[in-house]
Structures are given as structure tokens and as C-alpha cells.
Amino acid sequence: MDRFIIRGGRTLAGDIEIGGAKNAALPLLCAGLLTSERLVLTNTPRIADIATMVELLASLGLATDTLDSGPTYTLSVGGDITSTEASYDIVSKMRASILVLGPLVARCGEAKVSLPGGCAIGTRPVDLHLKGLEALGAEIELSGGYVHARAPNGLTGARYVLPVASVGATENIIMAASLAKGRTELVNAAREPEITDLVVCLNAMGARIEGIGTDTLVIDGVPALHGARHPIISDRIETGTYACAVGITGGEVRLLGGRADHLDAVIRVLNEAGVETEQQGDALLVRRAGRLRGVDIMTEPYPGFPTDMQAQFMSLLSVAEGASMMTETIFENRFMHVPELNRMGAHINVHGSSAIIRGVPELSGAQVMATDLRASFSLILAGLAAKGETVLNRVYHLDRGYEAVERKLSGVGADIERAS
Numbered sequence: 001m002d003r004f005i006i007r008g009g010r011t012l013a014g015d016i017e018i019g020g021a022k023n024a025a026l027p028l029l030c031a032g033l034l035t036s037e038r039l040v041l042t043n044t045p046r047i048a049d050i051a052t053m054v055e056l057l058a059s060l061g062l063a064t065d066t067l068d069s070g071p072t073y074t075l076s077v078g079g080d081i082t083s084t085e086a087s088y089d090i091v092s093k094m095r096a097s098i099l100v101l102g103p104l105v106a107r108c109g110e111a112k113v114s115l116p117g118g119c120a121i122g123t124r125p126v127d128l129h130l131k132g133l134e135a136l137g138a139e140i141e142l143s144g145g146y147v148h149a150r151a152p153n154g155l156t157g158a159r160y161v162l163p164v165a166s167v168g169a170t171e172n173i174i175m176a177a178s179l180a181k182g183r184t185e186l187v188n189a190a191r192e193p194e195i196t197d198l199v200v201c202l203n204a205m206g207a208r209i210e211g212i213g214t215d216t217l218v219i220d221g222v223p224a225l226h227g228a229r230h231p232i233i234s235d236r237i238e239t240g241t242y243a244c245a246v247g248i249t250g251g252e253v254r255l256l257g258g259r260a261d262h263l264d265a266v267i268r269v270l271n272e273a274g275v276e277t278e279q280q281g282d283a284l285l286v287r288r289a290g291r292l293r294g295v296d297i298m299t300e301p302y303p304g305f306p307t308d309m310q311a312q313f314m315s316l317l318s319v320a321e322g323a324s325m326m327t328e329t330i331f332e333n334r335f336m337h338v339p340e341l342n343r344m345g346a347h348i349n350v351h352g353s354s355a356i357i358r359g360v361p362e363l364s365g366a367q368v369m370a371t372d373l374r375a376s377f378s379l380i381l382a383g384l385a386a387k388g389e390t391v392l393n394r395v396y397h398l399d400r401g402y403e404a405v406e407r408k409l410s411g412v413g414a415d416i417e418r419a420s
């Protein structure tokens, strides 16, 4: 099993290319189920989650071709749906698999999709995905660990108020509503940039969705969607993660493709902590020369501070001057990196959904492992700043969502290698 070996203490300088957004690419690939024509996605990230989604779509009959595997990776997805069943074997690997449910029931009138279950960061129910589809007229039954959804006469538009602005539920409902009869009004929709990207692509496929970027989406269903070519937005979480790398080591790096306009809350906190940022055309320049300062952070739905950046900031704040408080409001179990950071010399105490981080002058390298994607990167960040050698095990979590970490970081001067 692969691991990373990091020798800390180097400042970073140079350029890092930011890839396409994982959390945009996954629903966008599922949108390929909504049309009999081909959907071409440019700027797709080369990560394990995309390979898993391609495998899932193949099990449903859709073929995915790689059209260009140069610096940007272009995938074309299409074909006839030959099965409406998403099996446990694939769904259990990746929760985003549930995003095939809405498109399948809308297009085929039925779907059988394994329930994804919880994961390392929380219980993560899918009740709102199901209630939203029921509001559109789907009959839902749960048995044998599967969701069986049926709408033999098609779905019908309706008004549905999401009790929680769930990203995945919003995506499933808008994809389904695009092919429903009549108008759907989705209230309290999530507003993440990845949802906007999905709506832009669906509209390019012939959908009629208004309210883009707001919490109320109005979807006038159409009988069929057609193919399109869509560029996936750059990954704001990858951008924020590498910004934290520069923050924790010091130095100056240009994040090519990084977009400040998708990272307002993150940039505000970086700046408060003493990390400077500047949008320079298509690149986000990040630099730190002075001391890091403690800040208080609370995770919130977009446009608030993203939960997917929480672990990385915990590492950054571990070596800041003064104390910080981190409050996690989205997932109930997303502090699993804390004991590992403490093993590296951090001083973090968790009290319920908040953690108090008392900055220490220095971390020290250790053998560590993480239970999820962002926690894994938080340990890499700690390793980049730590004295001595850090060995990060269970790298498969990282490979789910970050492309070529060792190449990107060593390209700006970090001492990091992958070993098997």
C-alpha cells in the first residue's frame, strides 16, 4: 500500500496547476445519463473518484472515452442505458454514486441504487434526496439496503423546500426535474459553485433552469436533453489546500487556475491569519512572509467557510501565534485528524463540535494516517512544516480527490515522495 514520506522545513516557491473540481465533475458525469447524445467534459481531474464514477456509469451501459489526456483531460460520456441498478460494490466505494438516482428515475422511470451508508466524517443520510424525488412523484421503497424508485409515467414538477441546503440532494433534484413534466421550484437549494457549474451544463444540454447561483431554482422540465461540451470549473478546495501549504511553510506560489471568487470565506480567513493572496489574471498568488496568527472559524454552507477546508486550516492554525477556535457545523464526526496532529506535537482540544487550537512553535514528524480525504492532506501540510520526517499511510484516501500531489508539491520545492 502506498505511503508518502515528507521531510519538512522547506519554504515553497513556483507554480502549481489546479485541476478541475472533483465535486463538480462527479454530478456532471451523472448528467450524462440524462441524454442519448454524448456529453463532453473538459478539465476533468485525474483522480480515483472519477475512475469510480466511470466504472459505475459503465455498469449502467454508458461508455466513457478519453478524448485528450494532455494537461487538461477531456472525457466524453454517452451510450444507451442498459441497466438501472447501481450495485453496493460500487456505491459503497463512493457516496457521490447516489447522484445517479435522480437521472435514472427521470430518464428510465425506475432505478435501484444501493444506499451509500455513513462514512468516516458522519452518518450522511440521503433522506432529502428521496423526499425531493417523492415530491416529483417518484414512488420510493427501501429494501435490502437498496433504494427502489419508480415513476412509470414520468416525474411531475412540484414546489419542494429543502429543510437543509444539501449539495447532493439539490443536484439529484435538479437533474430529475430537468426531465419532469411542468415546473419545479426548489427552495433553499444549495448554492455551491459546483451546483452552478451543473446548472450551466444542464442549460447547455437544453434544460430550462433559472435562479442560477441563488437558493431558489426554477426548473421548467423538457421532454429530452441533448449533448453538450462543458468546461469543468477549477477545484476551489484544491486551490484552498495549496494556499494552506504556502501558509504553513511560508514562501510564494502561483496557483494556476485558482479562483478567488469561489473562495471568499477562505481568503478572508487566510488574510486574517497572515497569508496574503492576490488574483493575477487566471492565477491566485499566495504568499506568507510574516508570522501566522490564530483565527476563529465556523464551517457553513456556501458562501460560508467550507467544511472541506476545515482539516487543512487546523494544521495551519496549529503553528499560528495564539489560540484559534474551529467549529464544525456540517458533519458530526469531522475531527478525526486531531489525534494525529496532536501526535505531531499540535495542541488541540475538542469539545463537542468545536476545537480549541493553541498554536505551538513547531511540529515534529511522525508516522500518521487519516480516515478521509481532507484529513489526509491536513497531515501532509503538518508534515511540510514539521521538523524531521513524516510518513503518511493510507494514501488511497488522498488519491480519491487530489491529482499528482507529490509532483505538484515537489515542483514548488517540497521534499515529498511516494513509496510503496
Ligand SMILES: CC(=O)N[C@H]1[C@@H](OP(=O)(O)OP(=O)(O)OC[C@H]2O[C@@H](n3ccc(=O)[nH]c3=O)[C@H](O)[C@@H]2O)O[C@H](CO)[C@@H](O)[C@@H]1O
Pocket (backbone or CB within 6 Å): 022, 023, 024, 026, 095, 096, 122, 123, 124, 125, 126, 127, 128, 129, 130, 164, 165, 166, 167, 168, 169, 190, 306, 307, 308, 330, 331, 332
Ligand atoms: C461529492 C460532493 O460534492 N461532496 C460534497 C457534498 O457532500 P454531500 O452532498 O454529501 O453533502 P450535503 O450538502 O448533502 O450534506 C450537508 C449536511 O446535510 C445532511 N444531509 C444531507 C442529505 C440528506 O439527504 N440528509 C441530510 O441530513 C448531511 O448529513 C450533512 O450534515 O457537500 C459537502 C458539504 O459541502 C462536502 O463536504 C462534500 O465534499
Ligand SMILES: C=C(OP(=O)(O)O)C(=O)O
Pocket (backbone or CB within 6 Å): 023, 095, 096, 308, 373, 374, 401
Ligand atoms: C467529503 C468529501 O467528499 P465526498 O462527499 O465525496 O465524501 C470531500 O470532498 O471532502
